[in-house]
Amino acid sequence: MTRDDAQQILEQLAGPQAVLRDDQWAAIEALVVHRRRALVVQRTGWGKSAVYFIAAKLLRAAGHGPTVIVSPLLALMRNQVAAADRAGVHAATINSSNVADWDGIQDRVRRGELDVLLVSPERLNNPDFRDAVLPALAHDAGLVVVDEAHCVSDWGHDFRPDYRRIRTLIGELGAGIPVLATTATANDRVVADVAAQLGVGGGDTMVLRGGLDRESLRLSVVRAGNPAQRAAWLAAHIDSLPGSGIVYTLTVAQAHDIAALLREQGHPVAAYTGSTEAAEREQLEADLLANRVKALIATSALGMGFDKPDLGFVVHLGAPSSPIAYYQQVGRAGRSTASAEVILLPGHEDQDVWRYFSSVAFPSEAMVRNVIRELDPERPQSTAALEPLVDLNRTRLEMVLKVLDVDGAVRRVKGGWIGTGQEWTYDEQRYRTLDEARKREQQAMLDYQDTDGCRMAFLRRQLDDPDLTEGERCGRCDNCAGSRYDGAVDAAAVADTRSRLMRPGVEITPRKQWPSGLATLGLDLRGRIADGPQPGRVIGRLTDLGWGARLRRLLDEPDAEVPDDVVDAAVQVLASWDWVVRPAAVLAMDSATHPVLIGSLARSLARLGRLTDLGALRYAPTRRPVTAANSAYRVAALHGAWEAPDLPAVPGPVLLVDDFTDSGWTLTMASRVVRDAGVADVLPFAIAAVS
Template sequence: MTTAATTELRARAEQHLRALVGREDVTLYDDQWAAIEALVEARRRALVVQRTGWGKSAVYFVATLLLREQGAGPTVIISPLLALMRNQIAAAERAGIRAVTINSTNMEQWEETHAAIHRGEVDVLLVSPERLNNPGFRDEVLPRLAATCGLLVIDEAHCISDWGHDFRPDYRRIRTLLAELPDGIPVLATTATANQRVTDDVAEQLGADGTVLVLRGSLDRESLRLGVVRLKTAEQRLAWLSDHLAEQPGSGIVYCLTVAATQEVADYLRSRGHDVAAYSGQTEQTERLALEQQLIDGEVKALVATSALGMGFDASLGFVVNLGAPDSPVAYYQQVGRAGRGTNLGPDGAPVVLLPATEDRDIWAYFASLAFPREELVRETLAALADAGRPLSTPALEARVDLSRARMETMLKVLDVDGAVRRVKGGWESTGQEWTYDAERYRRVAEAREREQQAVLDYLGTDRCRMAFLREQLDDPDLAADPDWRCGRCDNCGGLDLASVVSEESVAAAAERIARPGVVIEPRKLWPTGLDAIGVGLSGRIRQPAEPGRAIARLTDLGHGPTLRQLFRAEPAPDAVPEHLARAMVTVLGDWRPAVDGIVVTESVTRPGLLEDLADGLSRYLHRPVLGRWVVRDPSVPPGRGATNSAQRVAAVNRRCALDVDDRVRGARVLLVDDVVVTGWSLTLAAAALHDAGAEAVLPVTLAVSG
């Protein structure tokens, strides 16, 4: 029953909403008010699953203002991306909310921020999830925030769940924070991308007693027009972009699956006169900020980006094109949600185009290989920490366990939340607590990922309404109530007519661009840390590194990448370099013009004929002799041993291989030949051995680079 106090509270809430959005004609949606009422009046916990652009941030900003008027402490928002933090602070300031942030880019401001919080001068504190696992923040700052905050907000809450498409182990720390909150502090979790399984999982973590208010709305995006264009070759897909990018309304995003592709596609589009720029997680922070603002301001036609420009990026964009399909419908829904959020798009809305490629599945398989490690590797890590009896840094652990740094960090964060390890100053330490490997859960998560990948393939070929397909994948309750619903806007509903014709000129230009071989092999400059712990006497700066080398292409490249992947997958391994790759190598050498006196070839157990043929061909073309080999002296060490971990790889190659060359190496400039660069450590150790043997310089050359 509505009371006078509730009516007055809603009226006050809508005053704040109008100040927030800068318009006098807006009112709260029913679900917005239901969430605000639950947080402010009942001090409950709520989960809001609503489409991008619905107004989830309005819920927590309005609730913040109402709670602050009642004397509550500041709101703490756990937010995953800096782009989102910047946008949210700007929105908060419009409504008179004093908002600050603590993240990795403003460490010099932390002390003053903490002081302002204590003085009551801060209404909203935005915190990155990584801060939750920082020892100083976790032990010194977080307990005070938990005791004094007026509202806790978890944005992009699907990250809590390992069923979610973007699970982040740092978010698992939130479960501990929730358990430590005093009674009566409301909690709001928000996301736009959660199916029923993820929704149930997050709601359970918010409150195991089942009292969480869950508000799920329609996930239809009325401003989006979805379509798929299926073209056979990478050249045709690039040509489609070149021919049709200018037709897209406003500014937008061209999503790619790999960092290498963003550079390659952006370079091609710029050569065709399009104003675009590449953007990825490897883009320097200052440049990322500038590129984001240029996109928001319409100063570029598009950013060619990885998913690093995704969750939390708040802008009104006219289109999204995906060059390659994400590995789940949920991830795709989130990416396309960057478009169509403004009111200035006109009646036609924002076109969203997917250009799938056959190699998408190879990329999915690669990212799937980075999942939680096998039990024996987890046990090795726990044993290494227990045996050390002191904190070990991640590099020190790399020397003991064959895992890449990224997978090691992710695993340790999960183990930290599970209570088996603890992050402290100086690294990680064992807690001695018993830990159970939940193999059944990891298996079910992997199976769920496989089903999601199949759903993406089904989306490409469906003749159903595409928006209905995506809504069904996200378990949209409104669609369940109206299963015959159709959007009327997608290509299958007749609302979007996408041309699949591309000009011969654009195809030829694309073919020329991506067929031009040549990738620089950057030399390693430093030995991995921790080698002394495993009996390898190498440390610090590499005294005489290799020169920058060359490869035909990366395995992920659009041009020669598919051919090289097929070559290295072939069973049995080929005994000769295919003619078109031999021609590509000649082109690379013609551009590079390496001045060398002789050739040294690495010995291969898996592809011996291929490497011998490559070395012989280079010898004939350059008129230089083969001076020796980097031979396998200990075949008991497997060829790929340690490939995911620098210290382990150096140790393995150091045991496995040795140099066998003649005296002509002394004083010579040597071309060092291998088939593929995976970690670069085999070439690095071979180059070091050649320098020790008297070589003046070492120039690596390979067919491919794996990255």
């Protein structure tokens, strides 16, 4: 094998103009000739994927087995399979979007028909794959690649417990099988942790770490004011931004709000979030690649691996909580263009979002040990079956189980999870240290906004860029080259945007199914909910760009009479509510925190709507506080929480009024009590939805 062989494959991948870098060749030679392990930390667009595709093809030509690439995102997998095809590499992927193809792909692996197999980290711990396919791959693989390797690290910005399973795969590799770990976003601490987790940090490991300057990126921070002003600024400037791009928001609600706002004003955009269906995501990515949309309004779900070399801009409507995460997201832009605009529009409410996501970190030791206690070593239990037995919601429970699985305390098998009986230690110091590091990164993100120094140098310093020199400046950012964007927005445009964003009214869907396992908590409730409420409404979400800040402030203030603007908004929501039968009466929910607010709103609606005022649905003396996180425990705590009301006969539905709704179980359980008192239908109405 020669460098010319590698150059020839590169030209198939990237075109005849591509030239193999010295560091790319050094990595390829180390993997293919010397069968070594390598850790490559290089900026986005440097060509890390070229290293492993060229190595894969050369290894197959030398008679070695297929390359296994552990890849985190569907967008990344689709791009990588397409790249492999261009180089004549037979590649396939196993992930959540192609379940029907899994058996056929695994057969092709066994028959030796594939050069490259891309798998999601979650797939590594699927019992069938882990037990039937993985051992053969570990024994016969030509190369193992861990892409976006910072996901292995607790210190990385996108920690995934499933990535920890990779160290088991590497530990079981046959002799002489090379390993390549790659990432663009890792500071010294993350590099050290990745090396330790993957076993690629020893003395025989080749570490290739390059400079992180992105010469095409023009970084700016624009302080445009409140959410309506920032949204108006975006609407006014998006057409003038080069090419097509991505507008990042911090929440799903914001992505949909901004996409709807821009579409109403004639801009071809679409929302892309973690809740977007897989098929729709693929179509949206194709639309952006083909410039059929000006922008995707996206959460971090559109991040690692999305490859549009000519992406012209990245705008952040709200700051991520980490400079490392920010660098990773802005790295989507300007990979093959001379210039790309990167604009941050920060807001005061960003820190509220950071605090929320910090609050759902790894649970306490008591909660984790409760999970271990509930697991039997012989009888597998599904996540759904475990949920009513522990006080964790589904997402956090799955995270805990995956971490415990990697730590050896539990094991995933067919049918669910079992306990192993192995001793497990809660590393409290580690989690405390992580929390402290998270706070430092948040402060660094605030410092990035305020710095009068070079913004690119600031980000490179956060990533411990080895090529950064003291006093170095990029010459392109707003602090180096002067501001290119004024934060001022036309007053009429701001008023119009505020009016659009402040249109109140969001539908809340009633709970339709009882959580599984309620019998274990003493409740005979199962299957579909037959006596719940109708679909309801809230004025807005706490995460909305329009009503969000106002509603958060209202609910944070001391309990008081409902303000006129909130009454007016509630009336607008009711006026636009397309109900089958108009409500005939209104009933307030009892509250430990906002009884005056809720009661005064209910009375106002009764007066203005000429509805019968039924007073309040009172708590029972035996009521228990609802502190549970998961659905089963919430339902159990809410069962019997209210006194049976003595209600007069009313000729239509009852409007049930509360301050806010999060899981939906409070309004569901209260509605059953009201219906049991003789009311035909209940229409839930709350001031705010949590998300």
